[in-house]
Structure formats: structure tokens, C-alpha cells
Amino acid sequence: MATAREAAEAEFRRFDTDGDGLLTAEEIRKANEALGGHGASESEIEDFITAADSDGDGTIGLEEFVGLVGHGRHEKA
Numbered sequence: 001m002a003t004a005r006e007a008a009e010a011e012f013r014r015f016d017t018d019g020d021g022l023l024t025a026e027e028i029r030k031a032n033e034a035l036g037g038h039g040a041s042e043s044e045i046e047d048f049i050t051a052a053d054s055d056g057d058g059t060i061g062l063e064e065f066v067g068l069v070g071h072g073r074h075e076k077a
């Protein structure tokens with residue numbers, strides 16, 4: 001069983017298509033579409049980044065992503 005953090009890290013790497021360790025708005029948009037979404041609007045993507053971007057650089061780092069998607073769901077193996 002993967003932990004919540006491991007699952008979040010795997011997801012992050014899948015979304016980070018250029019492998020630079022940061023998720024940009026463009027990568028998040030593509031990820032959303034790949035997940036079968038209706039295609040997120042600009043404002044939905046902006047909201048997602050604003051919610052996750054704790055250091056305010058406009059992109060989502062691994063720790064920020066884990067903090068968002070793994071929030072309150074830490075599983076002890």
C-alpha cells in the first residue's frame with residue numbers, strides 16, 4: 001500500500017511533464033484534461049494554484065502539492 005504522500009508524489013511526477021519539479025498552470029490544465037475533466041477554466045486553475053502556492057511563486061512545488069492533496073490524510077503504514 002502506498003502512503004498518501006507516496007501517492008501524491010507519484011501524481012505530481014505524472015503532472016510535471018517537463019520534469020522540472022514545478023507544476024505550472026499549463027501543466028495543471030493538461031493534467032486536468034488527462035484526468036477526464038471537462039477542461040478546467042482559467043479561474044479554476046488560478047484558484048487551484050492560489051490554494052496550493054504557499055510561497056507565492058506562481059507554480060506548485062512538490063511540497064506544496066503534497067500539502068494540498070495529502071491534507072489531513074496522513075496514513076501511518
Ligand SMILES: [Ca+2]
Pocket residue numbers: 016017018019020021022023024027
Ligand atoms: Ca514542470
Ligand SMILES: [Ca+2]
Pocket residue numbers: 052053054055056057058059060061064
Ligand atoms: Ca510555489
